[in-house]
Amino acid sequence: xxxxxxxxxxxxxxxxxxxxxxxxxxxxxxxxxxxxxxxxxxxxxxxxxxxxxxxxxxxxxxxxxxxxxxxxxxxxxxxxxxxxxxxxxxxxxxxxxxxxxxxxxxxxxxxxxxxxxxxxxxxxxxxxxxxxxxxxxxxxxxxxxxxxxxxxxxxxxxxxxxxxxxxxxxxxxxxxxxxxxxxxxxxxxxxxxxxxxx
Amino acid sequence: xxxxxxxxxxxxxxxxxxxxxxxxxxxxxxxxxxxxxxxxxxxxxxxxxxxxxxxxxxxxxxxxxxxxxxxxxxxxxxxxxxxxxxxxxxxxxxxxxxxxxxxxxxxxxxxxxxxxxxxxxxxxxxxxxxxxxxxxxxxxxxxxxxxxxxxxxxxxxxxxxxxxxxxxxxxxxxxxxxxxxxxxxxxxxxxxxxxxxxxxxxxxxxxxxxxxxxxxxxxxxxxxxxxxxxxxxxxxxxxxxxxxxxxxxxxxxxxxxxxxxxxxxxxxxxxxxxxxxxxxxxxxxxxxxxxxxxxxxxxxxxxxxxxxxxxxxxxxxxxxxxxxxxxxxxxxxxxxxxxxxxxxxxxxxxxxxxxxxxxxxxxxxxxxxxxxxxxxxxxxxxxxxxxxxxxxxxxxxxxxxxxxxxxxxxxxxxxxxxxxxxxxxxxxxxxxxxxxxxxxxxxxxxxxxxxxxxxxxxxxxxxxxxx
Numbered sequence: 184x185x186x187x188x189x190x191x192x193x194x195x196x197x198x199x200x201x202x203x204x205x206x207x208x209x210x211x212x213x214x215x216x217x218x219x220x221x222x223x224x225x226x227x228x229x230x231x232x233x234x235x236x237x238x239x240x241x242x243x244x245x246x247x248x249x250x251x252x253x254x255x256x257x258x259x260x261x262x263x264x265x266x267x268x269x270x271x272x273x274x275x276x277x278x279x280x281x282x283x284x285x286x287x288x289x290x291x292x293x294x295x296x297x298x299x300x301x302x303x304x305x306x307x308x309x310x311x312x313x314x315x316x317x318x319x320x321x322x323x324x325x326x327x328x329x330x331x332x333x334x335x336x337x338x339x340x341x342x343x344x345x346x347x348x349x350x351x352x353x354x355x356x357x358x359x360x361x362x363x364x365x366x367x368x369x370x371x372x373x374x375x376x377x378x379x380x381x
Numbered sequence: 382x383x384x385x386x387x388x389x390x391x392x393x394x395x396x397x398x399x400x401x402x403x404x405x406x407x408x409x410x411x412x413x414x415x416x417x418x419x420x421x422x423x424x425x426x427x428x429x430x431x432x433x434x435x436x437x438x439x440x441x442x443x444x445x446x447x448x449x450x451x452x453x454x455x456x457x458x459x460x461x462x463x464x465x466x467x468x469x470x471x472x473x474x475x476x477x478x479x480x481x482x483x484x485x486x487x488x489x490x491x492x493x494x495x496x497x498x499x500x501x502x503x504x505x506x507x508x509x510x511x512x513x514x515x516x517x518x519x520x521x522x523x524x525x526x527x528x529x530x531x532x533x534x535x536x537x538x539x540x541x542x543x544x545x546x547x548x549x550x551x552x553x554x555x556x557x558x559x560x561x562x563x564x565x566x567x568x569x570x571x572x573x574x575x576x577x578x579x580x581x582x583x584x585x586x587x588x589x590x591x592x593x594x595x596x597x598x599x600x601x602x603x604x605x606x607x608x609x610x611x612x613x614x615x616x617x618x619x620x621x622x623x624x625x626x627x628x629x630x631x632x633x634x635x636x637x638x639x640x641x642x643x644x645x646x647x648x649x650x651x652x653x654x655x656x657x658x659x660x661x662x663x664x665x666x667x668x669x670x671x672x673x674x675x676x677x678x679x680x681x682x683x684x685x686x687x688x689x690x691x692x693x694x695x696x697x698x699x700x701x702x703x704x705x706x707x708x709x710x711x712x713x714x715x716x717x718x719x720x721x722x723x724x725x726x727x728x729x730x731x732x733x734x735x736x737x738x739x740x741x742x743x744x745x746x747x748x749x750x751x752x753x754x755x756x757x758x759x760x761x762x763x764x765x766x767x768x769x770x771x772x773x774x775x776x777x778x779x780x781x782x783x784x785x786x787x788x789x790x791x792x793x794x795x796x797x798x799x800x801x802x803x804x805x806x807x808x809x810x811x812x813x814x815x816x817x818x819x820x821x822x823x824x825x826x827x828x829x830x831x832x833x834x835x836x837x838x839x840x841x842x843x844x845x846x847x848x
Contacts, residue, residue, distance in 0.1 A: 198728045202700040203677050207814040212793040216448065216462035218422035218469045230816045235802065258700065260578040262612065263677070264814060265793075266513040267420065268529035287747045289547075289581055289613050290513060294529035318745055348545065350405025360531070365539035366433065368400065368408065372539055376437065380645065381506055 186299025188358040192281055192327040193337070195252035197244055198317045204257050205264035206291060212265075223269055226278030233307045242313050245277075249321040256313055257284045262291025271295045283334065285310040296351050297361065303327060303334050309343045312336060329356060386652035389618050390549055390584050393524045393649065397507045399541055406543040412506040414441040414536045415492045416479070418448050419795070420471040420511030424534035425473040435477040435537045442501060443481040446491045447512075447566035448795045451758050451785035453482055463796065477537075488631075490761020490787040493517035493729035497601065498763050500630030504619040504646040509536060514729045514811060515606040519616035520600035522649045524584070526614040547613050548582055548658040551651075555587035556665030561845040563739060564599030565731060565809065565828035567591060568606040569681040571663065576695055578817045579677035581611030583659065586651060591665050592617050597626040598735035604809055605730045609678035618650040637710055670844055672716055673813050673826040676704040680813070684831065684843050688714050707815050708823050709803075716841050723806035724755040724836040725818070726829055727785075728792040731809035732760025734767045736829040738751075741776045743833035743847050749781035750839030756798055757782050758790040780837070794819045805836040 214226040232243050239246040255274060255324045261284035262270065271294040274282065280300060285307045305313070316323040316336050324337040329352060335342040347355075354360065365372070385393075400408040416424075421443070428434065435441065436580050436688040448463040458464040466685070474481035474500060482489045488499060493514055496502040504522035509515060513527035532542045552571055572579075585607050594601060607615030613625075624643060627633045634642045669683035682689070688705070690712040705711060726740050737759065749755055757777060759765040765787060768774050774784055791798040792810035792815070800806045802821025809832050813824035827835075830844035 200699075201703070202696050205677065205812075205814045207793075207812065207817050211816055211820070212447075212795045215419050215795065216460075216466055218466055219426065220423045230820050235820060257553070259696070260581070260611070263577060263581075264513065264608075264812060266511060266515075266527035266529055268423075268511075268531060286578060286581070288578070290527055290529060292532065296552075297529060297531035309685065326634060340767075348405050350402050350531070350543075361543045362427070362431065362433075362531075362535055362538060365408070365535055365541055369436070369539060372399055372410070372436070372541055375410055376540060379412065380412070380642070 186358060187280070187330055189280065189299060189355040190302055191329070192253060193324055194254050195322055196254035196256050196283070196313070196317055196325050197250045197252055198253060198314055199244055199257045200314050202258040203226065203260045203263055204263060206267050207264055208269040209262070209270040215267060215269050220272055220315060222276065223273035224278070227273040227277045253278060253280045254325055254327065255279045255282045256317070257282060257308070259284065259286045259307070261287050263288040266290045268294045268298065271298050271300055275300055283310070283313060296355070301327065301329060301353065301355060303345045305334060305343050312341060384495070386654040388549055388651045388655045388657065389522060389586055389616060389649055390524065393505055393507065393522070394546060403505070406545045408541050409544045410507065410541050411509050412440065413496070413501060413508045415496060415508070415510035415515070416441060416443045416470070416533065417492050417512065418445050418466040418528050421473065421533055422469045423465060423530050425469070428538060433538045435479065435718040437540050440540060441479045441537065442496070443470055443479050444489055444492050444495050445470055445483045447789045447793065449484050449788040450768045450796050451788050451790045451798055454786045457731040458484070461840050483771065487762055490763065491729045491732060491789055494607065494732055494760030494764065496628065497521065497597070500627055500633030503627065503633070503642070504623060509542065513608045514605050516614040517601050517605040517729055519604040519607065519614050520597060522616055522619035522646070524614060524616065527608065547584040549582040550580055550585045550612070550659040551657045552585055552587050553660070553662040554591040554665055555589040555662065556591065558591060558665045558668065561670050561830055561848050562668050563828040563830055564595055566668055566671045568603045569673065569678065570668045572606060572610045572679050573681045574663065575610045575661070577609065577677040578611040580607070583612050585612045585615040587615055587617050588651070593620065596620060596735060597641060598733040601733065602730055606678065607693060609658070610810060617717070619646050659740040670828060670831050672831060672841060674708065674710055674716060676707055676813055676815050678811065678813060678826060680704065681826065684716060684841065686716070688712055688716065710731060716780060717843060719805070719841045721753065721807050721825070721835050721840060722804040723800050724753055724832050725758070725791040725806055725808040725810060726832050727756070727758030727760065727790055728810035729760065729789070730811045731829050732758065732764065735763050736809065737764070737768050737773050738771070739829040741773045741828060743844060744780045744782065745776045747780055747837040749836055752839045754838050755782050755836050756791055758785045759787050761787050791818050793817060794822070800824070807832050807841070827840050
């Protein structure tokens with residue numbers, strides 16, 4: 184599925200300073216019953232966001248109108264647990280294009296890159312600075328520059344660089360995906376397959 | 382390369398790289414692809430929208446498990462959304478010529494139980510599925526891991542995914558396990574030491590005599606839980622135990638093909654002198670029956686210990702306090718004697734015959750506690766049949782337990798098997814995340830023996846007292 188190209192993102196951010204946010208929190212299993220990729224954002228963080236009777240929980244950050252933006256900032260080890268890509272879909276569908284944390288679970292990170300969400304891994308110290316900047320001013324802006332591989336706290340100018348492999352970076356900047364790449368090399372795959380013992 | 386000592390992981394990985402991309406992932410060939418009803422429908426939609434087909438349908442196997450009811454499977458599925466997903470799996474499989482073991486099929490069951498028990502999972506293979514517990518198949522010396530739906534679409538359309546090669550970790554456990562200490566306790570112990578993110582970025586090889594002496598069922602339990610410490614997967618070098626398990630299974634190689642395969646499988650081990658990026662060694666004597674007290678699988682400890690204080694654990698105090706508050710527990714409390722409401726034995730972690738044998742060994746001659754609702758869910762129809770043949774069903778029935786039908790069930794509570802809010806469940810499954818077993822449910826992960834001890838006493842009980 185094609186996604187928006189990602190080059191430069193300047194936005195306010197939504198803080199979620201909790202560690203080990205697992206994909207069951209991002210989207211509980213009972214909301215995985217769709218056969219189409221539609222509307223998952225409505226159930227993003229469902230059980231942290233809503234009470235059992237579907238009324239919003241006032242103390243959850245997504246229900247606080249002062250926090251908004253296209254960047255979600257999470258605590259250490261974001262996205263652990265299940266491989267459900269629905270977690271990334273829910274984050275994308277809600278309107279986020281970038282998730283910042285000091286550490287990401289592998290599968291979540293891969294899923295995000297595959298659908299056009301940029302996972303930005305920063306140091307624990309820089310993550311604290313981001314949380315403090317949002318605490319001081321919920322309208323604080325951040326600039327994520329994929330070309331330069333930097334994230335900047337706009338008000339202070341403090342910046343840190345992040346890693347991404349050259350292949351994925353190229354894909355995100357151009358909105359390409361892996362399936363396009365693999366379709367173009369099917370001949371090579373066929374030759375490989377013919378030699379397999381299984 | 383041939384003169385250089387290499388690891389089991391390197392041998393299998395390197396044999397499956399179709400193309401290396403500079404400053405990018407490897408184009409990685411997949412021998413076996415399992416699909417189920419929840420993470421595949423959008424991948425099939427993707428194929429349609431791109432107007433591309435399935436490249437090697439004979440390399441993909443479909444089974445329905447995540448969303449299936451565990452009672453009255455002969456009746457139409459009541460939940461319309463679940464029924465729709467099951468139908469989509471059936472339709473998509475038929476359309477592309479994929480083998481489909483749907484609800485009611487004699488070989489249906491949880492994907493990670495079905496693959497091995499039918500000889501579809503073999504040493505040296507690469508195996509993926511849109512499910513993080515695909516790591517289970519690593520027990521056979523395969524590289525097996527969970528993938529997202531975009532990657533399911535890649536495998537269907539090209540039999541490859543794009544994967545950066547993970548780093549390598551070896552976890553050794555040596556010595557002899559004590560009474561009442563099972564493979565589940567070994568894995569919960571390792572995860573408690575490494576933490577829930579301690580192996581992220583790594584692929585793990587389990588080595589040492591504890592694993593050498595472990596059954597295939599036990600090895601599957603251990604490899605299954607690898608993802609719970611963040612590892613993409615875990616693997617164990619195949620040996621005589623592995624070969625004996627595979628031999629004669631439905632889709633296992635036969636005759637000359639068997640001999641050929643066996644000769645190859647015997648090369649699948651880490652060479653002397655091969656190096657790992659990280660290595661841990663534990664002593665089996667330090668492991669006791671384990672139980673979790675928090676909201677990730679790393680928050681576990683020996684059943685006789687008190688809940689740690691926030692100073693004793695890694696990570697921030699606010700996250701720890703939130704976790705204990707969710708569980709309704711306090712620092713320094715004893716786990717023993719805590720009243721429980723539900724017991725769940727089953728799942729891709731502990732839903733195999735050996736697990737039900739262990740459960741029955743404690744339940745035999747005792748009665749289910751009145752305050753406990755127990756869900757006993759076999760991993761597959763083949764396991765269900767074994768339970769009946771071996772007389773385990775009689776023991777269960779005598780003790781007041783009912784056997785349900787196969788499926789993922791209360792492990793992720795997609796079907797009706799949900800633990801109610803606030804209730805405590807001792808569960809043999811793999812995750813104790815908030816709401817995992819139902820909104821507000823409180824999960825204590827443990828072995829089948831600990832689950833059985835809780836089921837007959839109604840409280841958290843050390844199974845060694847009942848053996």
